[in-house]
Amino acid sequence: MEVSVQREDFDVGTELARLTAADTDIGAVVSFVGLVRQGTGEGRISSMELEHYPGMTERALQAIVDEARGRWELQGVRVIHRVGPLVPGERIVLVLTASRHRHSAFEAAEFLMDYLKTRAPFWKKEQRGGEARWVDARDSDDSAAARWRR
Amino acid sequence: MEVSVQREDFDVGTELARLTAADTDIGAVVSFVGLVRQGTGEGRISSMELEHYPGMTERALQAIVDEARGRWELQGVRVIHRVGPLVPGERIVLVLTASRHRHSAFEAAEFLMDYLKTRAPFWKKEQRGGEARWVDARDSDDSAAARWRR
Amino acid sequence: MQVLYFAWLRERVGAAAEQIDAGSARNARELVAQLTARDPRYAAAFADLAAIRVAVDQEMADLDTPIAGAREIAFFPPVTGG
Amino acid sequence: MQVLYFAWLRERVGAAAEQIDAGSARNARELVAQLTARDPRYAAAFADLAAIRVAVDQEMADLDTPIAGAREIAFFPPVTGG
Numbered sequence: 081m082e083v084s085v086q087r088e089d090f091d092v093g094t095e096l097a098r099l100t101a102a103d104t105d106i107g108a109v110v111s112f113v114g115l116v117r118q119g120t121g122e123g124r125i126s127s128m129e130l131e132h133y134p135g136m137t138e139r140a141l142q143a144i145v146d147e148a149r150g151r152w153e154l155q156g157v158r159v160i161h162r163v164g165p166l167v168p169g170e171r172i173v174l175v176l177t178a179s180r181h182r183h184s185a186f187e188a189a190e191f192l193m194d195y196l197k198t199r200a201p202f203w204k205k206e207q208r209g210g211e212a213r214w215v216d217a218r219d220s221d222d223s224a225a226a227r228w229r230r
Numbered sequence: 231m232e233v234s235v236q237r238e239d240f241d242v243g244t245e246l247a248r249l250t251a252a253d254t255d256i257g258a259v260v261s262f263v264g265l266v267r268q269g270t271g272e273g274r275i276s277s278m279e280l281e282h283y284p285g286m287t288e289r290a291l292q293a294i295v296d297e298a299r300g301r302w303e304l305q306g307v308r309v310i311h312r313v314g315p316l317v318p319g320e321r322i323v324l325v326l327t328a329s330r331h332r333h334s335a336f337e338a339a340e341f342l343m344d345y346l347k348t349r350a351p352f353w354k355k356e357q358r359g360g361e362a363r364w365v366d367a368r369d370s371d372d373s374a375a376a377r378w379r380r
Numbered sequence: 381m382q383v384l385y386f387a388w389l390r391e392r393v394g395a396a397a398e399q400i401d402a403g404s405a406r407n408a409r410e411l412v413a414q415l416t417a418r419d420p421r422y423a424a425a426f427a428d429l430a431a432i433r434v435a436v437d438q439e440m441a442d443l444d445t446p447i448a449g450a451r452e453i454a455f456f457p458p459v460t461g462g
Numbered sequence: 463m464q465v466l467y468f469a470w471l472r473e474r475v476g477a478a479a480e481q482i483d484a485g486s487a488r489n490a491r492e493l494v495a496q497l498t499a500r501d502p503r504y505a506a507a508f509a510d511l512a513a514i515r516v517a518v519d520q521e522m523a524d525l526d527t528p529i530a531g532a533r534e535i536a537f538f539p540p541v542t543g544g
Binding site: 264280281282283286290346349350351354355364365366 | 466468469470517520521522536538539540541542543544
Binding site: 200 | 388438456462
């Protein structure tokens with residue numbers, strides 16, 4: 081199983097051990113963990129809600145993983161994205177890439193995150209004080225994803 | 231404590247939780263884990279021994295961490311490098327970087343690994359069949375580190 | 381066909397999903413035109429078409445992608461996961 | 463001063479550390495010359511100077527770094543950690 085969308089938290093150590101257990105030709109594992117940032121001052125958030133498109137989300141994440149596997153020689157890939165209510169400091173997303181050499185693992189992990197940010201159907205709604213606000217998409221995420229176009 | 235040189239294994243989940251516990255303004259954590267590769271056929275290794283230069287190793291690793299902190303805005307950094315005997319599949323090294331945004335965390339982690347590979351006094355001796363051989367330094371590691379020169 | 385709405389589009393339309401007869405609409409843009417003519421809730425939700433993304437049968441598409449034979453059309457704002 | 467050897471240099475010299483009077487040696491290169499004149503073990507260990515790295519008082523240095531006042535000189539092959 082390469083892709084999971086779930087409400088529960090994940091443990092990076094457990095996922096890493098699982099990914100590397102069967103293969104002693106893995107030399108490098110890169111992980112990315114995204115967390116809920118609290119922000120500061122007026123912008124401080126108290127909680128957020130992650131909405132997604134069940135069915136399409138899993139398909140979109142798997143398509144992104146398949147694209148990464150076509151571009152880099154990877155011994156293993158794992159993507160977990162949480163949905164539902166989350167508070168500052170909580171983990172949102174995990175990307176793990178395993179390869180023989182470190183550069184492929186680093187590039188593939190960054191690619192997966194850039195594509196996930198712009199292609200996987202998730203939406204964040206933040207609670208600030210008593211007010212709820214849908215998070216706007218960021219241009220910097222679009223340009224990060226555009227780097228990989230070819 | 232940012233830098234450890236130790237014989238014992240480490241747990242990435244524990245280290246990550248420790249690094250992010252005190253700060254709810256961290257949005258991104260990147261980890262790199264290096265593992266002992268078994269290799270294939272004639273080149274198959276049965277074990278390796280990691281030698282280091284006690285005292286200088288910790289200083290060199292801390293200097294690399296300080297350099298990374300000067301180049302990127304990092305909320306946290308952690309480096310653990312194991313020494314002593316290791317078998318294929320075992321973890322050798324952990325680098326963790328925490329920052330507000332993902333690109334800094336990715337870049338800093340890759341920088342730390344490139345510098346660690348070329349500047350920290352560790353030496354690997356591999357056992358293949360009955361034969362022991364000191365691992366040669368790789369030109370590709372030198373050119374990876376040279377990318378960051380400025 | 382099944383039409384789905386997510387995030388603030390869902391809130392403005394006031395429904396997460398509904399069964400709609402697409403009638404003569406050949407693409408998502410024409411479907412939107414039908415909906416906005418039907419009820420002011422849709423007109424409010426689809427006021428800024430540049431802010432709307434479309435998926436046809438769970439694949440990213442655009443407003444001009446043909447929808448003939450499609451079973452599921454989804455409308456949503458640009459994604460903000462990760 | 464304390465002189466340290468690591469990895470295959472340690473094996474060829476046959477010692478991990480030794481107390482050495484650097485005498486008139488102004489830098490690591492001159493110290494190596496003194497050692498190789500003293501015993502064939504050093505000549506074997508230091509045969510290929512391009513393969514030797516040097517640290518002076520636990521800082522990366524090179525063969526021409528002055529060693530006056532240094533307490534600890536280390537010789538080793540290029541590093542292979544990570």
